[in-house]
Amino acid sequence: MNEYRIMIVDDEPDILNLLEKALNIEGFYHIIKIDNGITAVNICEQNQLDIIILDIMLPGIDGYEVCKRIRQFSHCPILFLSSKNDELDKLLGLAVGGDDYVTKPFSPKEVAYRVKAQLRRAEYKNTPMKNQSMKIGQLMIDTQGCRVTKGEKEIELTAREFEILNYMAENIGRVISRERLYETIWGEDSFGCDNTIMVHIRHLREKIEDNPAIPEYIITMKGLGYKLVNPYEK
Structure with missing residues (x-):
């Protein structure tokens, strides 16, 4: 069992549970499920997270704003979920600090694999260079x-x-x-x-x-x- 801490932010309970199950299958068990943007920002500020799966359409503040606020104090990978398949929405997600973008409806297994890829990339980036x-x-x-x-x-x-x-x-x-x-x-x-x-x-x-x-x-x-x-x- 790995020790990665993952936060899923979505206002649909079915999606939260679906993604949690898919991540559990891949060996991820430290999952925090949040249904709104304000709480997500607060949780992220108080906890050391390894990756965030973030829906764009949220009550209160949307995913873009959540991402911008989180980027003020954290550089952990953020994977956007969206029901929009528009190229501009994807570019906006990347522009505000997102690392990847998945369109609904999605394969839970694909999301889990994208999470793995982002974690590997983050680990590679954070590994000190052995030699100059x-x-x-x-x-x-x-x-x-x-x-x-x-x-x-x-x-x-x-x-x-x-x-x-x-x-x-x-x-x-x-x-x-x-x-x-x-x-x-x-x-x-x-x-x-x-x-x-x-x-x-x-x-x-x-x-x-x-x-x-x-x-x-x-x-x-x-x-x-x-x-x-x-x-x-x-």
């Missing part, structure tokens, strides 16, 4: 400055590419599945993630490999995922 820099073959990864050099040349990576490479470097030699990569870096469930990961890995190889067609650093483990290796330590 890591040398792997000719690659030098500056974890503080978010810079990568190969020999004397600096390699220009996007933020996402750097996160992927840095995560693989912290797990050098270990096989990492596409699903694990996506859920850790993107903080979302991994349904249909294969193409996204493949594209980013291809771009990384184009930038760090001498010959991307015959990679020496990022190795594909067929049917399993990828691993980063030091080509000089084979």
